[in-house]
Amino acid sequence: MGHLFAWLCEREAFPFESCLKSEQAEIILRARSGDLDACRQIHEDYARRILNFIYKMVDSREDAEDLTQNVFLRSFQELRNLHDPERFEPWLFRIARNEVYQAFRKKRGEPQKSEAAGPGRQSELQEPESPDFRQTPQDRMLSDELGATIRTVLRSLPPKLREVFVLAVIHEKSYAEISEIVGRSLLSVKTDIFRARGYARKELSQYLEVQKR
DSSP states (O other): HHHHHHHHHHHHHOSSSSSOOOHHHHHHHHTTTTTTHHHHHHHHHHHHHHHHHHHHHHHHHHHHHHHHHHHHHHHHHHHHGOOOGGGGGHHHHHHHHHHHHHHHHTTTTTOOOOOOOOOOOOOOSSOOOOOOOTHHHHHHHHHHHHHHHHHHHHSSOOOOOOOOHHIIIIIIOHHHHHHHTTTHHHHHHHHHHHHHHHHHHHHHHHHHHHHHH
């Protein structure tokens, strides 16, 4: 994808009005100036996080990979519209969220059912998990069952609740960051997270009760 990044980054320098406050901001500015290495660094720093967020939303590895590529294509094309390099991450997550909802609309607003990753479908952006040889076969089975239960919980949440749950619990974003990403008020975000956590707690409690029997 080197030629792609080069094409996307070919542009005149466009100075930000904001003061540089971090090394990451400097990388953003370099990317804006056409620095190919800076573009690659941005992709390396954020691709897995964006892929993880999208995958949790769409529950399809193939769709998540395609949408992640779209996110970075769009982000490099629109980087000149970002006026504060310190806000790059929430801006990037907002682009990812928009891509997810566009995909939902193309599928008539209905998130698709789970699409299991078969052999050979391991994402290039996600390192394969190393087996934990300290686990017994029973431990691994329970771990797989819990993972499947969590996926079921996420799948059953409406997108409005799912997105704030994933951002808060999995990506550990603050209420303010989530509000910026989803474009809703702090009060709305807090209410939705409370509802999503309550539902998830109920479903996981039922799972734990089954395991006790």
